[in-house]
Amino acid sequence: MFNYVKVAVAVPKLKVADCIYNKQEIISIIQEAEEKKVKVLTFPELSVTAYTCADLFFQTPLLSAAEKAVAEIAEKTKDIDMLVLIGVPVLTDNQTFNCAALLHKGKILGLVPKTLLPNYSEFYEERWFASADDLIKEEITFAGQVVPIGGDLIFSAENIPNLKVGVEICEDLWGPIPPSSYLSLYGATVLLNPSASNELAAKPGYRHQLIAQQSSRCLAAYAYASAGIGESTQDAVFSGHSMIYENGVLLGETASFSRENQLVCADVDLELLASERRKHTTYMSQLVKPDAQRFYREIKFSMVEGEIGEFLRPITAKPFIPADDASLSKRCHDIFMIQTTGLARRMEHVQAKTLVIGISGGLDSTLALLVCVKACDFLGLSRDHVLGVTMPGFGTTDRTYQNAITLMKSLGIAIREIPIRDAAMQHFKDIGHDPSVHDVTYENTQARERTQILMDISNQTGGIVVGTGDLSELALGWATYNGDHMSMYGVNAGIPKTLVRVLVNWVASTGELDAKASEILLDVLDTPVSPELLPPDENGQINQKTEDLVGPYELHDFFLYQIIRFGFSPAKVLFLAEQAFGQAYTRETLLKWLRNFYRRFFTQQFKRSCLPDGPKVGALCLSPRSDWRMPTDASNRIWMDEVEKL
Structure with a gap:
């Protein structure tokens, strides 16, 4: 089998x-x-x-x-x-x-x-x-x-x-x-x-x-x-x-x-x-x-393939993450230094005076910020060469806002706060969009406004915009084209979401940061993943949870590894997922999100075909200049037909 x-x-x-x-x-x-x-x-x-x-x-x-x-x-x-x-x-x-x-x-x-x-x-x-x-x-x-x-x-x-x-x-x-x-x-x-x-x-x-x-x-x-x-x-x-x-x-x-x-x-x-x-x-x-x-x-x-009996093979639910603590710590150190060295070299080469980064209080921007700070330390520059920009929008919650501000202050970087609500409302008026309609236009307007601000500030300060999007988001196309999809160097581009979480936790536990910064990192880890582009709920909590919309990232990272790393068929990926996750997910749930992965992976290739530069950190990457070259208009019929038969 x-x-x-x-x-x-x-x-x-x-x-x-x-x-x-x-x-x-x-x-x-x-x-x-x-x-x-x-x-x-x-x-x-x-x-x-x-x-x-x-x-x-x-x-x-x-x-x-x-x-x-x-x-x-x-x-x-x-x-x-x-x-x-x-x-x-x-x-x-x-x-x-x-x-x-x-x-x-x-x-x-x-x-x-x-x-x-x-x-x-x-x-x-x-x-x-x-x-x-x-x-x-x-x-x-x-x-x-x-x-x-x-x-x-x-x-x-x-x-x-x-x-x-x-x-x-x-x-x-x-x-x-x-x-x-x-x-x-x-x-x-x-x-x-x-x-x-x-x-x-x-x-x-x-x-x-x-x-x-x-x-x-x-x-x-x-x-x-x-x-x-x-x-x-x-x-x-x-x-x-x-x-x-x-x-x-x-x-x-x-x-x-x-x-x-x-x-x-x-x-x-x-x-x-x-x-x-x-x-x-x-x-x-x-x-x-x-x-x-x-x-x-x-x-x-002549041998009959037959049944395999008890499946005797270690299948991990987290293929990007080593199981033992010693290997994990070494892996995290190596990845963090790859990110740091890549960004430092880019900053040095283009003679950038600042590293401009949007800080949302979320997981990805937190890791990218830590890399920016480490890159300045690596180059012997003061940390105020990092310019963190927080841009509250319609969906920003007090929790993520406070975490963003407090973390930036504790790291000693330069800070700017630029709310985007008024600019977005003016844009809605200019294009004739009803702001009460919370559709893709409503969401992407905010993402692109934030990117425009970062790009213009980088011009203003002689810097470069540091991208925060990760490998999992690129696989699913969960990024606004020419919005958060774009930067001048994407430090997280080779890191899947499950590993982003581990890296942030590793930095929090190394003892290099003060107690307040480590406390904020742990709260960021406990915050639901969200682009915060829709208004909060009646209690002021995050109302737009990414994993409710596209599926659990632990599943998508598992699918990504088996499909892209080895080219396995949907049936085999499903079989392996059942072995890896046991009773955590039903077969129907696994199929639902596997179908979604194939659908999004094929339709969103155009976003990966024009990715900014970013360091490869592991055996799998989706950059068109390294591991993955795919026509943007390739059909997913073969894969989807097999998923439907399952």
Whole structure:
């Protein structure tokens, strides 16, 4: 479903050189994996014999027992529609090879020997094994079957789009150019690594870095299964530390030093990987180089996609925001400094004397103001180079007005107050509009009047107008064209609304501001998002709440990320939203706002096609000069038709 495939890593209990015991544990785990709907399963290196057999690998009885065990595992699993990797020593060409045997429904699809053999420190593999580069034959008889053998095998599922499996073994990953680099260039989306990585004090962290980086470089899923504590402890200890990564993101991980069998599953998104590869145009460029030329044999097998069972994949409702506090603080610092540095460089380049910004007491203008203040600090300028302009209109409430004034005073910037009611009324009179009709003309008149004031003041003071609109508003077109849509540098243009909120809260908690300013920031965070273009209610409270009109920003940010970042279909976006938000929203509510997102995103492209400059801060941006180029008159029919069918 939706091109997910359930991948698993297994760490079986084993006994050194006891192929019968090990076989039984392997079969037991395969049966457990079948119940969990696993389609690709990898065991550790030499899992049939154990990795630490040492000179026992010279013993014919051990090699024969291992081969027999693989034959029996194949027979026992002939009705299981799962690709299973088992580590086994293989004798051929008068040499012994450390191999991964790939089994599917009783058939041994291929044998992949290890290429790089460690022969340093505690490792002595060259004593027992030959490298894949030393192979002569391309096909051998093994476990009663004629089987392809070589490091040039890629395993392709005929009935599951984008499922192509490549294999490298343990040390292969530690080399300067791992075989998986080439395997991925030639199509492998899921990389399997049966390993026997012994445990050392600092090794788990390094192992994480290594696999995360390789999965990122290869734009692939990487399943790494490492030998467990049943290995010999004569000179080293093995912990069974295994993990599944997808394009640098950890999807699942085993516990270390477990005394029981372990099976960790994750749903890999093959469509996501294919999308990323298409988008990164430098990815395939390596193939034109002579040293990248390879020939791979494609081993095809027929697999039914089937149900995925329990969905085992971390889906966050806030994809733009890191989950852990340490990463969040670092992310906020980095984003804030990107905004600050971008604005400071622009101010310096155009020799602006002032940074002119409209302050409403709302979330976006508050963040932009904080960036302006920080930019002046960064350049060693006094904060009165920031000119904050508050422009009360028909919808301004006392709460937002007081917050705007108090925050500007506490930050020590220059302040101007210019009410726009009279100017708007004169404009209504000039164009013949009835001010009692609170339509789009009534609203946009105020937005454009405010923008005109800011532009003219910037001319008056030799400054530039700093834009406050954010990424979420740009996605929805929730901005007045040539009103708040326009500025001379938009510092929030790359930041979605959910992240704006987090950034303001982060600044409030850093301790850099005085207590009063931090108190105001917290109240701004508690204020409903609104353009305040309609009169307040009878109690003087905000009467125009944006999220009541266009939908919750947490949903739209989620939609934006899945649709633009990966190009997913409406059905898949809806499925992911149901996973991420659980019971918070009904399916009908999700569909309502998903429909609205597609409608607005397509019809409002003209506003994004002429965006002012602004810094990109994350992996997703809608600037026509960086991430997003779209015809302003493109039809949304395909997407809307699918939404309606849902």
